[in-house]
Amino acid sequence: MSVLEQIGPVKTAFVFAGGGSFGAIQVGMLHSLAAHGIVADMVVGSSVGALNGAFYAGDPTLGGVERLATIWRGLRRRDVFPMSWRTVLSFLWRRDFLIPHDGIRKLVDDHIPYRNLQDARLPVHIVTTDIISGDSVVLSEGSTAEAIVASTAIPGAFAPIRHNDYYLADGAISSNTPIKVAVKKGAMRLIILPTGHACATQAPPVGAVANALHALTLLIARQLVSELESLDPAIEYFVVPPLCPLVGSPYDFSRTADHIDRAIATTDAWLAQHGLQQGKIPHEMRPHRH
Numbered sequence: 001m002s003v004l005e006q007i008g009p010v011k012t013a014f015v016f017a018g019g020g021s022f023g024a025i026q027v028g029m030l031h032s033l034a035a036h037g038i039v040a041d042m043v044v045g046s047s048v049g050a051l052n053g054a055f056y057a058g059d060p061t062l063g064g065v066e067r068l069a070t071i072w073r074g075l076r077r078r079d080v081f082p083m084s085w086r087t088v089l090s091f092l093w094r095r096d097f098l099i100p101h102d103g104i105r106k107l108v109d110d111h112i113p114y115r116n117l118q119d120a121r122l123p124v125h126i127v128t129t130d131i132i133s134g135d136s137v138v139l140s141e142g143s144t145a146e147a148i149v150a151s152t153a154i155p156g157a158f159a160p161i162r163h164n165d166y167y168l169a170d171g172a173i174s175s176n177t178p179i180k181v182a183v184k185k186g187a188m189r190l191i192i193l194p195t196g197h198a199c200a201t202q203a204p205p206v207g208a209v210a211n212a213l214h215a216l217t218l219l220i221a222r223q224l225v226s227e228l229e230s231l232d233p234a235i236e237y238f239v240v241p242p243l244c245p246l247v248g249s250p251y252d253f254s255r256t257a258d259h260i261d262r263a264i265a266t267t268d269a270w271l272a273q274h275g276l277q278q279g280k281i282p283h284e285m286r287p288h289r290h
Contacts, residue, residue, distance in 0.1 A: 013187035014040040017177040018047025019195025020213040020250025026052045026193045028263025029240045034062040044182040046127040046171030050151035057124035077253050101149045108145040127171035127178040131160045136174040172216045177224040189236040196242025200290040210251035244284040
């Protein structure tokens with residue numbers, strides 16, 4: 001019997017934050033949770049967390065998480081952010097977006113077996129942002145690929161996705177760690193998987209997209225702390241501690257294997273220290289320096 005089953009039959013959501021290549025950290029967290037028999041009743045994800053969450057919802061087992069880890073270990077920047085002289089020239093000519101959606105769409109088509117969100121083994125809710133109003137738009141049915149592509153569409157780098165009457169972009173803008181969405185969907189216990197931010201980096205990353213992603217990871221941490229502090233006391237929450245110290249850029253995929261392995265070890269230690277019995281905000285999420 002898992003720790004959560006011992007606590008009681010309360011609907012539990014895994015909540016996946018955004019964070020670019022730091023999404024590998026969530027894979028390590030998931031591996032540890034799955035190995036300890038900790039499961040979710042639903043999944044809520046934003047940005048890269050939408051991709052990880054959707055994969056997990058399709059195969060919420062340790063074997064499924066190990067396959068996700070294998071995919072991540074093989075990822076390169078060009079797989080997610082395909083850049084070429086053609087895309088740069090297109091950006092200069094069109095002046096609206098820099099990177100095509102082909103990379104994310106191919107990852108979804110190649111590795112997520114269900115084509116529509118409602119066909120996942122667990123209910124999955126993908127958070128996007130209406131780029132006109134700034135409101136969150138939650139997708140729980142319809143095309144899996146379209147939902148994830150929309151949720152990962154960083155403004156300025158990717159074009160927004162037209163969906164019904166909306167133009168949808170990265171869920172990070174309105175709800176990077178979609179805690180309130182999980183509660184609205186009926187979850188009374190939240191297990192939150194943040195990606196963290198490069199707290200030990202001494203200088204900003206090089207490049208426009210890298211800087212945009214770095215800024216989004218800082219937004220995640222601030223937003224997460226704020227939302228948890230204002231959460232209804234009736235809602236249980238547990239935040240898996242992110243890696244700290246953490247260096248590098250969320251645009252850099254060269255550290256993926258290390259991120260996964262470290263996250264497995266730190267999450268194992270957190271569980272051994274009764275992390276799922278102590279609902280608190282990890283100090284790693286608060287502003288700090290190294």
